[in-house]
Amino acid sequence: MEEKKNLMTELPVTGKVTLLTFAGSYKYLTWLGCLLSGISAVIGLFPYLFMWKAVKSAVTAWPDVPAAGEMITYGWYAVGAALGSMLIYFGALLCTHLSAFRTARNMKTVALHHLTRLPVGYVKRMGSGKLRRIIDDGAGQTETYLAHQLPDLAGAMVTPVAVLFLLLFFDWRFGLISLLPMAVGLFVLTRVLMGDMENSMAQYQNALEDMNNEAVEYVRGIPVVKTFQQSIFSFKNFHESILRYKNWAVNYTVSLRIPMCAYTVSINGIFAFLIPAGLILTADLSRGTSYLKVVLDILFYVLFTPVCVTMMDKIMWTSENTLKAKDALNRVMVIIEEPPLKEPEYGGIPKDSSVEFKNVTFSYEKGKEAALQNVSFQIPQGSTVAIVGPSGGGKTTAASLIPRFYDVDSGSICVGGVDIREMNTEKLMEKISFVFQDSHLFKDTILNNIRAARPEATKKEVEQAVKAACCQDIIDKFPDGYETVVGTKGVYLSGGECQRIAIARAVLKNAPIVLLDEATAFADPDNEYQIQKAFETLVKGKTVLMIAHRLSTVRGADRILVMNQGRIEEEGNHEELIQKQGLYAAMWKDYQTSVSWKVGEKHE
Numbered sequence: 001m002e003e004k005k006n007l008m009t010e011l012p013v014t015g016k017v018t019l020l021t022f023a024g025s026y027k028y029l030t031w032l033g034c035l036l037s038g039i040s041a042v043i044g045l046f047p048y049l050f051m052w053k054a055v056k057s058a059v060t061a062w063p064d065v066p067a068a069g070e071m072i073t074y075g076w077y078a079v080g081a082a083l084g085s086m087l088i089y090f091g092a093l094l095c096t097h098l099s100a101f102r103t104a105r106n107m108k109t110v111a112l113h114h115l116t117r118l119p120v121g122y123v124k125r126m127g128s129g130k131l132r133r134i135i136d137d138g139a140g141q142t143e144t145y146l147a148h149q150l151p152d153l154a155g156a157m158v159t160p161v162a163v164l165f166l167l168l169f170f171d172w173r174f175g176l177i178s179l180l181p182m183a184v185g186l187f188v189l190t191r192v193l194m195g196d197m198e199n200s201m202a203q204y205q206n207a208l209e210d211m212n213n214e215a216v217e218y219v220r221g222i223p224v225v226k227t228f229q230q231s232i233f234s235f236k237n238f239h240e241s242i243l244r245y246k247n248w249a250v251n252y253t254v255s256l257r258i259p260m261c262a263y264t265v266s267i268n269g270i271f272a273f274l275i276p277a278g279l280i281l282t283a284d285l286s287r288g289t290s291y292l293k294v295v296l297d298i299l300f301y302v303l304f305t306p307v308c309v310t311m312m313d314k315i316m317w318t319s320e321n322t323l324k325a326k327d328a329l330n331r332v333m334v335i336i337e338e339p340p341l342k343e344p345e346y347g348g349i350p351k352d353s354s355v356e357f358k359n360v361t362f363s364y365e366k367g368k369e370a371a372l373q374n375v376s377f378q379i380p381q382g383s384t385v386a387i388v389g390p391s392g393g394g395k396t397t398a399a400s401l402i403p404r405f406y407d408v409d410s411g412s413i414c415v416g417g418v419d420i421r422e423m424n425t426e427k428l429m430e431k432i433s434f435v436f437q438d439s440h441l442f443k444d445t446i447l448n449n450i451r452a453a454r455p456e457a458t459k460k461e462v463e464q465a466v467k468a469a470c471c472q473d474i475i476d477k478f479p480d481g482y483e484t485v486v487g488t489k490g491v492y493l494s495g496g497e498c499q500r501i502a503i504a505r506a507v508l509k510n511a512p513i514v515l516l517d518e519a520t521a522f523a524d525p526d527n528e529y530q531i532q533k534a535f536e537t538l539v540k541g542k543t544v545l546m547i548a549h550r551l552s553t554v555r556g557a558d559r560i561l562v563m564n565q566g567r568i569e570e571e572g573n574h575e576e577l578i579q580k581q582g583l584y585a586a587m588w589k590d591y592q593t594s595v596s597w598k599v600g601e602k603h604e
């Protein structure tokens with residue numbers, strides 16, 4: 001519980017987390033809203049009562065209806081009660097909306113704040129689309145539920161109690177008979193809701209989520225589908241997820257057909273009970289009961305019992321929505337309860353900017369094959385270490401453990417002699433700059449994108465970073481220069497250009513440790529040349545770990561690690577490794593052959 005208290009910085013959590021936990025002190029508005037909604041529902045019954053009274057005075061005065069002065073008075077009472085009920089309901093919704101907006105806002109804030117404290121690996125594993133949907137949809141669902149459905153449920157629950165009182169008070173025999181079908185309906189409804197409904201709702205949401213994910217995957221894959229002229233195969237996963245959803249929906253609907261039919265027939269067949277009741281009462285006529293009284297009594301029940309039916313329906317639908325809101329809350333709580341990166345109480349202070357891996361073993365999933373096995377190496381301050389090796393060897397994994405995107409399973413990583421788990425994340429991040437292959441630019445101005453590294457940097461410092469990262473030509477390309485907003489109105493940057501802006505960002509940050517994932521796959525020769533020049537400025541005097549995909553760039557590195565299947569297979573400088581005649585030498589030979597290739601030439 002202590003942990004939850006920390007997570008929900010502004011929200012006092014003392015017990016089980018419910019939707020209203022997120023409302024904070026606004027929860028009282030929800031209670032007030034529900035109370036007002038209940039009062040409004042009870043007052044909402046009065047127009048029926050007054051209308052019946054008006055009809056009764058008219059019938060009693062018949063045929064001299066104009067003499068029934070009470071009729072008009074009751075008519076006005078009915079109007080007054082209806083207006084009063086509406087006004088109170090308006091007040092109820094005002095309260096519940098205020099609380100609902102606050103709840104949704106807090107839920108999003110807490111979840112998003114917590115996301116920033118989770119390992120980046122968690123976000124990657126879950127997928128940004130899925131996380132966005134859980135948080136956004138969860139907050140949206142919660143908002144609708146608390147703003148509309150909960151006060152309606154409160155009203156719907158109060159009404160049958162009030163009606164029950166009225167029905168029984170009026171004529172207990174008639175009251176009991178007209179309640180019989182509702183009791184049957186309520187019994188069936190409770191059985192359905194008490195069953196495995198919560199689990200069914202979770203299954204429904206899972207099937208829906210699955211289908212949505214596959215749809216996104218399908219749309220993302222359309223370029224590949226078109227390029228390779230695939231059609232039906234690429235559609236297969238999406239199609240299967242639709243089928244799974246359809247099967248679930250059909251089975252669920254079929255399983256509910258008997259209880260739902262029983263429920264609908266019982267509550268709508270109320271007149272089938274009222275008419276026999278009328279006959280019983282008519283039998284009383286022989287014992288002196290007034291004919292008029294019986295007709296008016298029947299009229300009373302004809303007016304009131306449909307109110308109950310409507311309320312029962314409301315209870316049924318809102319109960320379903322309660323389960324949906326509960327499911328949405330559970331999903332958001334899965335994110336919020338994910339343990340964050342452990343922060344030391346007093347962070348260690350690194351003595352320099354060296355990096356050391358000591359017997360590091362790491363796997364992405366517990367029990368799965370390790371992506372890194374017993375890896376040890378050092379990068380002394382100010383030196384450059386390059387990692388090369390076959391695809392899937394563990395290069396990117398090693399680099400992503402340094403900024404704690406994931407924590408090691410065993411062994412340790414030290415920066416300046418301090419285990420990174422013993423450093424405050426903020427301090428660790430201050431020490432590291434990274435440039436990845438897929439450098440992300442925000443939908444913001446180029447200036448702000450570069451400044452993201454150091455928001456307090458002056459324009460002059462940004463300009464110097466841009467110059468050092470050879471990006472001036474990118475800025476000059478657009479009429480708005482630094483103020484150009486990336487990703488809007490046709491402003492598009494190529495992969496190489498994005499990476500150069502990311503390098504400018506890293507130059508501006510000027511951190512002593514640089515992690516580079518050399519990406520030249522999408523760069524044209526001009527961009528590639530500029531990127532190399534920018535890299536040279538970025539790494540000057542820094543401790544560098546470079547993931548190299550092309551051997552031409554690693555020759556100058558102080559040390560080269562050859563990683564294969566999660567282990568360091570060889571290490572040394574270029575010359576030493578060539579002499580070893582191992583994996584590196586073979587890769588170097590292949591590389592040299594490839595650079596001498598010319599299109600159209602035959603090779604033996």
Ligand SMILES: Nc1ncnc2c1ncn2[C@@H]1O[C@H](COP(=O)(O)OP(=O)(O)OP(=O)(O)O)[C@@H](O)[C@H]1O
Pocket residue numbers: 124364365371389390391392393394395396397398
């Ligand atoms: N997010 C992930 N979840 C699960 N397994 C992963 C993940 N990322 C990488 N792996 C696995 O870990 C192993 C090492 O992958 P890694 O990306 O570190 O290799 P790499 O040497 O950088 O490859 P490349 O040169 O192709 O980028 C591979 O077996 C890969 O399938």
